[in-house]
Amino acid sequence: xxxxxxxxxxxxxxxxxxxxxxxxxxxxxxxxxxxxxxxxxxxxxxxxxxxxxxxxxxxxxxxxxxxxxxxxxxxxxxxxxxxxxxxxxxxxxxxxxxxxxxxxxxxxxxxxxxxxxxxxxxxxxxxxxxxxxxxxxxxxxxxxxxx
Amino acid sequence: xxxxxxxxxxxxxxxxxxxxxxxxxxxxxxxxxxxxxxxxxxxxxxxxxxxxxxxxxxxxxxxxxxxxxxxxxxxxxxxxxxxxxxxx
Numbered sequence: 001x002x003x004x005x006x007x008x009x010x011x012x013x014x015x016x017x018x019x020x021x022x023x024x025x026x027x028x029x030x031x032x033x034x035x036x037x038x039x040x041x042x043x044x045x046x047x048x049x050x051x052x053x054x055x056x057x058x059x060x061x062x063x064x065x066x067x068x069x070x071x072x073x074x075x076x077x078x079x080x081x082x083x084x085x086x087x088x089x090x091x092x093x094x095x096x097x098x099x100x101x102x103x104x105x106x107x108x109x110x111x112x113x114x115x116x117x118x119x120x121x122x123x124x125x126x127x128x129x130x131x132x133x134x135x136x137x138x139x140x141x142x143x144x145x146x147x
Numbered sequence: 148x149x150x151x152x153x154x155x156x157x158x159x160x161x162x163x164x165x166x167x168x169x170x171x172x173x174x175x176x177x178x179x180x181x182x183x184x185x186x187x188x189x190x191x192x193x194x195x196x197x198x199x200x201x202x203x204x205x206x207x208x209x210x211x212x213x214x215x216x217x218x219x220x221x222x223x224x225x226x227x228x229x230x231x232x233x234x235x
Contacts, residue, residue: 046156046157049156050156050157050187051156051203053156053161053187053201053203053204054156054161056155056161056165056221056222057220057221057222057223058220060222062160062161062164064157064159064160065157066157066159067159090202090203091201091202091203091219092219092220103159103163109163110163110167113160113163113164113167116164117164117167117168117222121168121222121224
């Protein structure tokens, strides 16, 4: 189980299109072998089929697919987008932070979501994640917040 | 016992986050309820006391007899608390 490990974070992405952004966050999971390549495409397909329901907080998208779509081990990756992207969410566009979830169906999966929920339940953390310019800033935040 | 459905597009990641935060609010308030996380098509054929979801998905659940409340920020326990307050 991996929660925003160094290899799972990318800052200052200059993408402007939702599908490309989902693929970019998914690629981090793929490259570290947390998911199969087909999982990344399943996340994109979920967006195309069901719309931006996973844009669940102002400026934040949490794309994911089903465990059976190719999760190898549970993990969460993050990309920070310099210029917000419109996913079509009336309530929560534009999106600046994308957290791709690789969720299996066991207990670790719940722990990951609890960590994410604790992290993003605090407005000040979201501001720091949006403004961070180095990996070190994010790691300090994750260490300091008893997440 | 009351039954609450937390609904998202796939019934996986995001509805589970919503379910966890709904349970946290209910625990704090001492309300006994069963919270289930499901996808939007399953939700439309289930009976429950309350459905909690996003505004976009709520449009697909309008024919439902169950009351539907919407939450903008699934991580905001305060918002979930006030959304639930009137209904449970």
